[in-house]
Amino acid sequence: MIDLDDTDHGLMGISPSRELTVMVLSSPSNLDGLMHSLDVFSQSKALVTPEVLTVTLKVGCSIEKGLSDLRIVYEEVGRRVTAVFIPGDPRGAWKDDSVQTISNGHKWTMLDDYLKYYNFVSDDYV
Numbered sequence: 001m002i003d004l005d006d007t008d009h010g011l012m013g014i015s016p017s018r019e020l021t022v023m024v025l026s027s028p029s030n031l032d033g034l035m036h037s038l039d040v041f042s043q044s045k046a047l048v049t050p051e052v053l054t055v056t057l058k059v060g061c062s063i064e065k066g067l068s069d070l071r072i073v074y075e076e077v078g079r080r081v082t083a084v085f086i087p088g089d090p091r092g093a094w095k096d097d098s099v100q101t102i103s104n105g106h107k108w109t110m111l112d113d114y115l116k117y118y119n120f121v122s123d124d125y126v
Contacts, residue, residue, distance in 0.1 A: 017058045022067065023118055024051045024074065025082040025102065032080045044100040045108065046082045067092030082111065085120050093122035 027047040035041040057066045063086065071084050071094060082102060085093035095115065102111050 017056045020055050020057060020063065020066070020086055022053045022055045022070065022084065022086055023120075024053060024070070024084045025049075025114075026051070026074050026079040027082075029078050029080045041103070044098065046080065046096065046099045046102050046111075047105060048082050048102045049104070062091075063089070064092040067094065083115060083120065085115075085122070087119040088121060090121045090123050093120060093124070095120070095122075 025046075025048040027049055032041075032047040035045075035047055041047070053070075055066060055070065057063065067084050067086070071081050074081050074084075081094075081096070082099050083093075083095040085095075095111070099111050101108050102114060103109075
């Protein structure tokens with residue numbers, strides 16, 4: 001469980017919350033960088049490991065802020081984030097516009113096709 005907001009709202013440490021299913025595509029930054037420096041990957045390709053997380057947001061924390069904070073945490077611990085989103089929900093959805101193809105190290109696919117399959121929707125990416 002990731003607690004993305006420490007607001008108590010006067011409830012003596014008990015805050016109502018909501019759980020969200022979030023998909024994150026990321027990889028260790030150093031490994032992705034190695035693939036690029038060895039010329040295995042073009043600049044528009046990214047190494048990814050897809051993860052499905054259950055994230056708990058406390059009342060007062062918007063979905064947009066929660067997903068943005070989650071992305072920041074991933075980057076702070078050395079992950080290159082390619083996309084973060086709630087399947088079927090455009091709020092807070094984000095993808096790295098510089099990436100066109102993704103790979104798990106063995107196979108590759110087009111990022112937009114992968115995101116469409118997992119119901120990535122965003123007002124920014126129509």
